[in-house]
Amino acid sequence: xxxxxxxxxxTTYAADMALYPLPIAKATxxxxxxxxxxxxxxxxxxxxxxxxxxxxxxxNLIFIAIVGAxxxxxxxxxxxxxxxxxxxxxxxxxxxxxxxxVRWDLPFWITLPAGGLMAxxxxxxxxxxxxRIKGLYLAIATLAGQLIIEWTINHVPAISGGAQASIEVxxxxxxxxxxxxxxxxxxxxxxxxxxxxVATLNLVRSRIGRAFVAIRxxxxxxxxxxINIYRYKLLAFAISSFYAGVTGVLYTYYLGIANYEQFQIVxxxxxxxxxxxxxxxxxxxxxxxxxxxxxxxxxxTWIVESLGTLVFxxxxxxxxxxxxxxxxxxLLIIVFLVLEPEGLNRLWRNIRNYFRVWPFSY
Amino acid sequence: xxxxxxxxxxxxxxxxxLMYALIALGFVLVYKATDAINFAQGEFVMSAGIIAAVVVxxxxxxxxxxxxxxxxxxxxxxxxxxVMLRPLLGRPIVAxxxxxxxxxxxLRGLLPLVFGAGTRPISLPEFIGEEPIALGPVMxxxxxxxxxxxxxxxxxxxxxxxxxxxxxxxxxxxxxxxQVAMAMxxxxxxxxxxxWAMAGIVSALGGVVWGSMLGVDVHLALVGLKVxxxxxxGGLDxxxxxxxxxxxxGIxxxxxxxxxxPYVGGGTKDFAPYVVMIIAxxxxxxxxxxxxxxxxx
Numbered sequence: 001x002x003x004x005x006x007x008x009x010x011t012t013y014a015a016d017m018a019l020y021p022l023p024i025a026k027a028t029x030x031x032x033x034x035x036x037x038x039x040x041x042x043x044x045x046x047x048x049x050x051x052x053x054x055x056x057x058x059x060n061l062i063f064i065a066i067v068g069a070x071x072x073x074x075x076x077x078x079x080x081x082x083x084x085x086x087x088x089x090x091x092x093x094x095x096x097x098x099x100x101x102v103r104w105d106l107p108f109w110i111t112l113p114a115g116g117l118m119a120x121x122x123x124x125x126x127x128x129x130x131x132r133i134k135g136l137y138l139a140i141a142t143l144a145g146q147l148i149i150e151w152t153i154n155h156v157p158a159i160s161g162g163a164q165a166s167i168e169v170x171x172x173x174x175x176x177x178x179x180x181x182x183x184x185x186x187x188x189x190x191x192x193x194x195x196x197x198v199a200t201l202n203l204v205r206s207r208i209g210r211a212f213v214a215i216r217x218x219x220x221x222x223x224x225x226x227i228n229i230y231r232y233k234l235l236a237f238a239i240s241s242f243y244a245g246v247t248g249v250l251y252t253y254y255l256g257i258a259n260y261e262q263f264q265i266v267x268x269x270x271x272x273x274x275x276x277x278x279x280x281x282x283x284x285x286x287x288x289x290x291x292x293x294x295x296x297x298x299x300x301t302w303i304v305e306s307l308g309t310l311v312f313x314x315x316x317x318x319x320x321x322x323x324x325x326x327x328x329x330x331l332l333i334i335v336f337l338v339l340e341p342e343g344l345n346r347l348w349r350n351i352r353n354y355f356r357v358w359p360f361s362y
Numbered sequence: 363x364x365x366x367x368x369x370x371x372x373x374x375x376x377x378x379x380l381m382y383a384l385i386a387l388g389f390v391l392v393y394k395a396t397d398a399i400n401f402a403q404g405e406f407v408m409s410a411g412i413i414a415a416v417v418v419x420x421x422x423x424x425x426x427x428x429x430x431x432x433x434x435x436x437x438x439x440x441x442x443x444x445v446m447l448r449p450l451l452g453r454p455i456v457a458x459x460x461x462x463x464x465x466x467x468x469l470r471g472l473l474p475l476v477f478g479a480g481t482r483p484i485s486l487p488e489f490i491g492e493e494p495i496a497l498g499p500v501m502x503x504x505x506x507x508x509x510x511x512x513x514x515x516x517x518x519x520x521x522x523x524x525x526x527x528x529x530x531x532x533x534x535x536x537x538x539x540x541q542v543a544m545a546m547x548x549x550x551x552x553x554x555x556x557x558w559a560m561a562g563i564v565s566a567l568g569g570v571v572w573g574s575m576l577g578v579d580v581h582l583a584l585v586g587l588k589v590x591x592x593x594x595x596g597g598l599d600x601x602x603x604x605x606x607x608x609x610x611x612g613i614x615x616x617x618x619x620x621x622x623x624p625y626v627g628g629g630t631k632d633f634a635p636y637v638v639m640i641i642a643x644x645x646x647x648x649x650x651x652x653x654x655x656x657x658x659x
Contacts, residue, residue: 082456129640133647135455136399136598140590141643144636147587151633269463276460319479326471333464337457338449 017205036190040183056182058298063189064250065290067196069274070283071243076272077281078204079236080216081130082139085146086244086271089126091263092149093119093245095159098167098258108172108253115249116242122149123241130233134219146265153260166259169252185254192250196243200283203239212236216281273329277336279345288344296332297325370501371620372613377506379612381571384513385585386592386604387520388564394537394599395557398447398458402466403565404586410435410569411578412473415482424487431566439562443555466583474580481579484570509571516567520560521601533557537599588615591635595642597652606650611635 008023010016020026039059043052072086093115100111126145130138153159172179172188179188203209211232214222223229252258270293278289304321336343389403400406410431418427446465450458486505494501524530535543536553544550569578572585592611596603618634648654 076456080454080456082459129643129647133643136459137594137643137647139456139459140594141640143590144640147636148633148640269467272460272463280456320475323471323475326467327475330464330466330468330471334446334461334468337461337464338446341453341457 019201019205033194040186044183053182056186058294060182060185060189060254062291062294063186063193064247064254065271065274065294066193066287067250068244068247068271069278069286069290070196070200071240071247072271073275073278073280073282073286074200074203074212074243075236075240077275077279077285078209078216079212079233080219081127081233081236082135083142083237083240084139084265084268084272085126085142085149086240087263087265087267088146088149089119089123089241089244090248090251090267091153091260092122092241093248094252094258094263095153095167095248095260096245097249098169098252099159101169102167107174108249109174112246112249116245119245119248120238120242123244124234124238126241127234127237130237131230143265146268150260150264166257168257171256172253179253189250189254192246196246197283197287200286204283208232208235213281273333275343276333277343279343282343282345284348285343285345288348292344296328300325300328367620368617371616373502374506375613375616376609377502377510377612378616379609380510380513380605381506381568381575381608382585382588382592382612383517383605383608384509384564384571385568386589386596386608387517387601388561388568389589389593390596390599390601390604391520391557391564392561393593394601395533396447396554397537398450399455399462400561401459401462402469402586403561403589404583405466405469406435406439406562406565407568407572407585408578408580408583409438409469409473410566411484411573411582412477412482412569414566414570415484415573415578416477418484419482424485427484428566428570431570432563435562435566435569436559437562439558439565440555443558447558448551448554466586470580470583479579481577482573483577484574486574503575505571505575509575512567512571516564517601517605524601529553529556587632588635591639594639594649597649599653600649600651603649603651611638614638 020029040052040056043055046052068086068090072083075081075083096118097108097111097115100106100114101108106114126142129141133141179185204212211222211227214225214227215229215232215236219229248263251262255262274289274293275286276289277292278287279285301321304324340346385403385407388406389400392398392400413434414427414431417430418424421427442465446461447458450461486508494503495507496502522530524534532543532548533553533556535546535548536550540550543553568585569582572582576582588611592607593604594607595610596605596607615631615634619631622630622634642649
């Protein structure tokens, strides 16, 4: 947050790479953690249960998106491998967990890692072409992965559960305690979001994370300095897909149903938009991007529904909303890419740097 | 009966394949000259189709529709190159890919919002007729024949342009090495604009041809998804590759739909081209006619 780091001199690399860059960062994290934990109670106290539930459901969707965006950012932002198949890996996780939960009656703490691991496995297989090809070719290969996985799930009843390709799953429960309401699911999801953020922060400052960044910057040079790029590229695909799989499982438990329509190519593009708008190669960027992209359609629906009746007829509103959403989306991606390639993360840094030396200009 | 069925599938595949080649050509032209990747090719085709359909319906003149669609697409491509792609020059490849994906979303939302979402027909001029033409055991749709004819015409035209004309040779020089081309006195920026304008022309023709066959609505953009297998198979920077890739994909998808669909319940048409593409990527990632890139650290 806003603080000035006077009198702190880092003398070792370990100190420079530490999870908390400054002592005060611990206090910041503690404040944020307390705020996030208290939020549902504050909401519950401030407004009637119905609207509190509505806001919590939006926050829950943001939580799920954060996990997925972090995973994609590890692959695209840190390792520099493009993937247009992120949603397909989510569907792999979702259907794995749904099948395990329904057929063998397994609890979520088994189905969740199982879904993640299955997605990681499939992700690594889809990532195999990355050993020979890159850039555009890789983007198209992952697009093929997306379409083939989608088709397979849709056409194999053993996976998709037959009619309408959807499987209903029970709500998650732990030691007899069931997570049913939005408030309970909030804490269920919060746990995994915190886990994902800490895991990513630690991953990117480890040997593996540095190898990823080296591959992103110049993969041939990375190979020359002794990084096994085949291993690390596959690892990046596997880790990213693991996150995607977990996202899919969380989404399935959240909705109570696994349905391939939630994981189509449009969703892959949503997640790419999150990390580009948020900022490539940044954990904070993934979080900001996930929040932004999840809130965007809600905000647009709200604006068009309240103002749109002036211009359009009532029956058309639904149609207009979906089109305006798509247009704004495309426009935002282009604007961010052209004007602020480092995304919201950079905007936030600019604001912070301004206040850091305030009221002086340097 | 059996061989007649196969023959029908083959002929249909060839005709469809030529029409794929036409759209793929737009992709190849841009990539060849500017190294930019256009994920919005399908949406270009859709936009041109919608514009043509609206004008044809309003003026009842087919040729006016084609001319307006051509002009609109060329203008749009010029603008696009100026506003969006020039600032992205020299940036990582993911930036250009994402920007064109954003553009695709923009077009897919904007055009139905402005012109309405319903499906529109583009009726061909009357002298072409609607009766299928019987050629031995095979029935051919006139629309497909016209589409294939237009494709062959333009593919040949662009081949001549790149091999023989002064501008085409300059464009190849730009594609090969921008700095050297600049040093030889070629106005690189003008050729970038020209390449996009040519992609606009091809998209407009593709829009009219595909639109008159399938009818025009948002789903016309899905044709763009078939462009990737075609160009990967043929090679990203090869015109002849676009033709060969288009033919292979057209035939594969028709045979797959004819023989496999009854067993798995549909959808093979969208699925088979990508399987072929994955195999091609494993064996020959730069395509049948593509140029192999040598990378330096």
